[in-house]
Amino acid sequence: MTRCLQYLFFLAVRLAVTLLLGLNIRRRELLPKDGPAIIVANHNSHLDTLVLMCLMPLSKIARVRPVAAADYFMRTRWLAWFSTRILGIIPIDRSGAARSRDPLAPCHEALERGEILILFPEGTRGQPEEMATLKKGVAFLAAKAPEVPVVPVFTHGLGKALPKGSFLLVPFFCDIFVGAPIHWPGSRPDFMTQLNAAFETLSREKTFAPWE
Amino acid sequence: MSEMMTALQPLHLALLGIWGLLIAASLLVWALARSRPDKDYSELVQRTQSWWGMIAIFTAAFLLSRTLSIIVFALVSFLALKEYFSMIPTRRADRRVLFWAYMAIPLQYYWVADGWYGMFTVFIPVYMFLFLPFAMLLSQQTDGFLKAVGTLNWGLMLCVFAISHAAFLLVLPLPGAAEGSASGAGLLLFLVFLTQFNDVAQYTWGKLFGRHKIVPVVSPKKTWEGFLGGLATTTLLAVLVAPLVTPFSLLHAAIAGALIAAAGFIGDVTVSAVKRDLGVKDTGALIPGHGGIMDRIDSLTFTAPLFFHFTRYFYT
Numbered sequence: 001m002t003r004c005l006q007y008l009f010f011l012a013v014r015l016a017v018t019l020l021l022g023l024n025i026r027r028r029e030l031l032p033k034d035g036p037a038i039i040v041a042n043h044n045s046h047l048d049t050l051v052l053m054c055l056m057p058l059s060k061i062a063r064v065r066p067v068a069a070a071d072y073f074m075r076t077r078w079l080a081w082f083s084t085r086i087l088g089i090i091p092i093d094r095s096g097a098a099r100s101r102d103p104l105a106p107c108h109e110a111l112e113r114g115e116i117l118i119l120f121p122e123g124t125r126g127q128p129e130e131m132a133t134l135k136k137g138v139a140f141l142a143a144k145a146p147e148v149p150v151v152p153v154f155t156h157g158l159g160k161a162l163p164k165g166s167f168l169l170v171p172f173f174c175d176i177f178v179g180a181p182i183h184w185p186g187s188r189p190d191f192m193t194q195l196n197a198a199f200e201t202l203s204r205e206k207t208f209a210p211w212e
Numbered sequence: 213m214s215e216m217m218t219a220l221q222p223l224h225l226a227l228l229g230i231w232g233l234l235i236a237a238s239l240l241v242w243a244l245a246r247s248r249p250d251k252d253y254s255e256l257v258q259r260t261q262s263w264w265g266m267i268a269i270f271t272a273a274f275l276l277s278r279t280l281s282i283i284v285f286a287l288v289s290f291l292a293l294k295e296y297f298s299m300i301p302t303r304r305a306d307r308r309v310l311f312w313a314y315m316a317i318p319l320q321y322y323w324v325a326d327g328w329y330g331m332f333t334v335f336i337p338v339y340m341f342l343f344l345p346f347a348m349l350l351s352q353q354t355d356g357f358l359k360a361v362g363t364l365n366w367g368l369m370l371c372v373f374a375i376s377h378a379a380f381l382l383v384l385p386l387p388g389a390a391e392g393s394a395s396g397a398g399l400l401l402f403l404v405f406l407t408q409f410n411d412v413a414q415y416t417w418g419k420l421f422g423r424h425k426i427v428p429v430v431s432p433k434k435t436w437e438g439f440l441g442g443l444a445t446t447t448l449l450a451v452l453v454a455p456l457v458t459p460f461s462l463l464h465a466a467i468a469g470a471l472i473a474a475a476g477f478i479g480d481v482t483v484s485a486v487k488r489d490l491g492v493k494d495t496g497a498l499i500p501g502h503g504g505i506m507d508r509i510d511s512l513t514f515t516a517p518l519f520f521h522f523t524r525y526f527y528t
Contacts, residue, residue, distance in 0.1 A: 022291070022498065024496070157298065160302075160304075160307075163304070163307075166307065168307065168311055170310050171290075171294045171297075171314060172294065172297060173295060173298040173496060207492075209298065209299055209300055209301050209302065209490070210301040211301070211302055211304060212304060
């Protein structure tokens with residue numbers, strides 16, 4: 001039943017994304033075809049998760065899991081149901097209250113099940129169309145699963161279409177730049193250097209129209 | 213019913229002619245790619261494939277219903293405006309104003325479907341023109357105000373107002389036309405076909421014989437040979453096709469052909485100037501081999517209103 005609802009929801013999202021936004025995807029073939037894999041993207045808008053999930057085949061939608069903050073997405077019962085059942089998020093406790101357990105444990109388990117994780121290492125949507133420093137959580141995750149490819153994806157335009165704090169969707173074409181997968185280099189600092197460099201390169205691929 | 217069939221016949225013939233031309237062009241491209249395997253024709257092949265898609269959509273809408281054709285043009289306006297807004301610098305404070313500008317599209321095409329010429333012709337140049345700066349000042353951000361309102365209005369005029377003239381041909385009453393000889397649909401077909409044909413003709417003449425540049429700074433590939441060759445070919449074709457689908461006399465057909473060729477050229481280089489200013493090569497990536505939708509309809513933004521008023525002045 002919820003599987004069916006999820007399928008219908010993402011079908012509708014796909015139609016809306018195609019008509020209202022329109023994506024221009026570079027190197028789509030570099031996206032993981034199967035799990036386990038980690039997709040790492042910059043975060044500007046609630047649309048980010050939906051659009052990244054639209055890049056995957058609809059048949060695999062249940063195996064694509066956005067990693068999201070529990071304090072935001074589990075606020076109410078209804079939202080929690082929608083977040084976990086329809087979006088399929090893995091809720092993560094940001095507060096650090098339950099120190100006894102590794103907060104990333106559900107992510108490790110998902111990878112072991114062969115699922116595809118979507119991560120936003122900036123932590124929050126922040127200022128639209130500006131990148132904040134990447135947090136290191138993703139490096140801890142990758143360290144525990146060194147064989148899992150990490151695919152960096154840079155998006156532009158989604159923060160213009162629906163920035164933080166706004167409910168009015170204004171159509172813009174959006175650019176998606178997929179980078180080459182990063183394989184575990186052996187240490188967390190090296191991994192973060194590679195990831196930062198990948199986003200640096202992807203974000204410079206095109207000159208974007210100013211938006212201030 | 214039989215009267216309707218006979219009235220539609222010439223239009224069907226014209227559509228068949230377009231498909232014939234497309235098939236001939238595709239065979240030519242295929243032969244070219246085969247005879248010269250050392251050269252890369254992938255963009256030309258991609259462009260030809262995209263033509264198949266575009267002509268198929270246009271033919272289907274055209275044959276199915278007038279309302280559907282109007283909706284297709286509304287969609288073209290929407291995609292073009294979206295491309296324009298994505299391409300130009302915009303202010304965060306103007307998000308709501310951009311939303312209002314988008315809202316002008318369904319309204320403008322509603323006036324078209326309704327055949328309400330008076331509203332159609334003043335809605336964007338008067339009402340939207342006055343409303344948008346007002347909506348913009350509500351955010352109380354005056355930095356870059358003039359530039360923002362100027363670029364916004366220009367885009368709305370080009371992508372929505374100008375293009376909607378093509379759709380209005382469909383509902384244009386033609387009392388000046390001889391009985392059964394022409395319809396709005398015929399005029400639209402004439403306009404769109406000749407505008408697109410002229411683009412290809414000018415490109416081909418320029419590629420074969422182009423030497424003397426016209427506006428090298430704006431568009432280095434545009435030459436006098438290409439422009440004049442295209443103008444002659446398009447005018448000739450206009451004279452040949454006009455008796456089939458329009459109420460035009462031979463002289464008027466020739467003038468309409470030349471008008472489309474000249475205006476098409478100007479529309480093309482105008483959008484080129486915008487792209488130069490913004491530092492982009494294509495307006496987008498919606499149509500493989502062509503670029504964005506604005507790259508495809510740049511000529512139409514100029515030919516549609518001019519051809520519309522030419523027709524309206526002489527035949528209504």
